[in-house]
Amino acid sequence: MANPYDKAHELANELKQSEEFTKLQDLHNQVNADDVAKRMLDNFRQIQMDLQQKQSQGEQITEEEVQNAQQQFEVVQQHETISQLMEEEQRMSQLVGDLNRIITEPLEALYGVDQGEEQ
Amino acid sequence: MANPYDKAHELANELKQSEEFTKLQDLHNQVNADDVAKRMLDNFRQIQMDLQQKQSQGEQITEEEVQNAQQQFEVVQQHETISQLMEEEQRMSQLVGDLNRIITEPLEALYGVDQGEEQ
Ligand SMILES: [Ca+2]
Ligand SMILES: [Ca+2]
Numbered sequence A, B: 001m002a003n004p005y006d007k008a009h010e011l012a013n014e015l016k017q018s019e020e021f022t023k024l025q026d027l028h029n030q031v032n033a034d035d036v037a038k039r040m041l042d043n044f045r046q047i048q049m050d051l052q053q054k055q056s057q058g059e060q061i062t063e064e065e066v067q068n069a070q071q072q073f074e075v076v077q078q079h080e081t082i083s084q085l086m087e088e089e090q091r092m093s094q095l096v097g098d099l100n101r102i103i104t105e106p107l108e109a110l111y112g113v114d115q116g117e118e119q
Helices: A004-017 A018-033 A035-056 A061-076 A080-103 A105-118 B004-017 B017-031 B035-056 B063-075 B080-103 B104-119
Strands: none
Touching: A004 A018, A004 A080, A004 B004, A004 B104, A018 A035, A018 A080, A018 B104, A035 A061, A035 A080, A061 A080, A080 A105, A080 B004, A080 B080, A105 B004, A105 B017, B004 B017, B004 B035, B004 B080, B017 B035, B017 B080, B035 B063, B035 B080, B063 B080, B080 B104
């Protein structure tokens, strides 16, 4: 009997042992051990979250707010460890996206087929 | 070397062989083979998509539109095969959600830890 749950746990373990995850974890720990870096990153994430929340509530985002976020992004990018962490986060996000696409392929196939069928 | 891609393909196969997927596929084929059922379902899905699109564009949805969608839902629910298909779609959506939670557990753990750390 197929057991996707067991396989999903195996995949989670695989992910945990991947280069992507161990690098991400290492950079994460480095940033957390560095008070200045951690404050910089927390501050930047807060700005991002505030903007995302505004956007999701349909509020207008000002030119000034966009420029401020962009500026803060450039500041945190100057920090070597934070910049590496953000790069690894993007790699991980790409990887998780790839894995999701692979896993849901059977469903895509099921629903993809009849979209082109009658229209 | 960890290879999450291989494991994801194994999980996709597992999912494809699961009772949830084979039932879903079977009901899907039954509905597609039945012109009346297919037209009913397509019509209902179109109504749902239109409403979702309106909502995502921040447009107001009228009381009448909500009532119409609710009415159409009750109509399709009367159709045994469609009703079963929708039930299986919900089961599948639950399963995929569970699998996603399992897979991203290592990441949740990584990010969960420092949320409670300093604030
Ligand atoms: Ca990198
Ligand atoms: Ca069922």
